[in-house]
Amino acid sequence: MEESRSPSGLKDSAQIGFAEIVGDGVAAGLIGASAVALWFLVVDAALREPLFTPSLVASAVLKGVPATADHAIDLSMVAAFTALHSLAFIAFGVVASWLVDQFEHTPDLPLISIAVFIALEGGFVTATKLFVPDVAEVIGHGFIVAGNVFAAVGMGFYLHDSQRHPEDLVAATPR
Numbered sequence: 001m002e003e004s005r006s007p008s009g010l011k012d013s014a015q016i017g018f019a020e021i022v023g024d025g026v027a028a029g030l031i032g033a034s035a036v037a038l039w040f041l042v043v044d045a046a047l048r049e050p051l052f053t054p055s056l057v058a059s060a061v062l063k064g065v066p067a068t069a070d071h072a073i074d075l076s077m078v079a080a081f082t083a084l085h086s087l088a089f090i091a092f093g094v095v096a097s098w099l100v101d102q103f104e105h106t107p108d109l110p111l112i113s114i115a116v117f118i119a120l121e122g123g124f125v126t127a128t129k130l131f132v133p134d135v136a137e138v139i140g141h142g143f144i145v146a147g148n149v150f151a152a153v154g155m156g157f158y159l160h161d162s163q164r165h166p167e168d169l170v171a172a173t174p175r
Helices: 018-047 052-063 075-101 109-131 133-139 141-162 166-172
Strands: none
Touching: 018 052, 018 075, 018 141, 052 075, 052 133, 075 109, 075 141, 109 133, 109 141, 133 141
């Protein structure tokens, strides 16, 4: 029985199981969250105080505190941000893993990374404009874009290499 394909190259059923999709998504999400966290740890250590960014974002989102450049670090907010940020990236990673699995062959790395970047950047810009518009100004838009690039590339590498499409395995097998 042959699997049906849509004109876009997407297939009608998954190539790998649900557990693998979720596992790959969790791993990809943690890679993305870690890339952003590490990036902002470096930026904060160089320009402000270490842990400034997660404390600022969590305080603005969870407490409604206005974002200012003289924000005082609150370690409970850093912990809360780390948990929420990781969960958001895990959920995003599971969706990304599922989407990559829907293709007949694993998409090329640049395609995965660009799609992940566009989704991350679009999601962040939308969320900040709606809920905490002053946060991006304090953090710096360029630093946010760079963090999302690092996350997208890391997640793209993982999702590209972790997908186990049978067609990819057959093509990679030496004859």
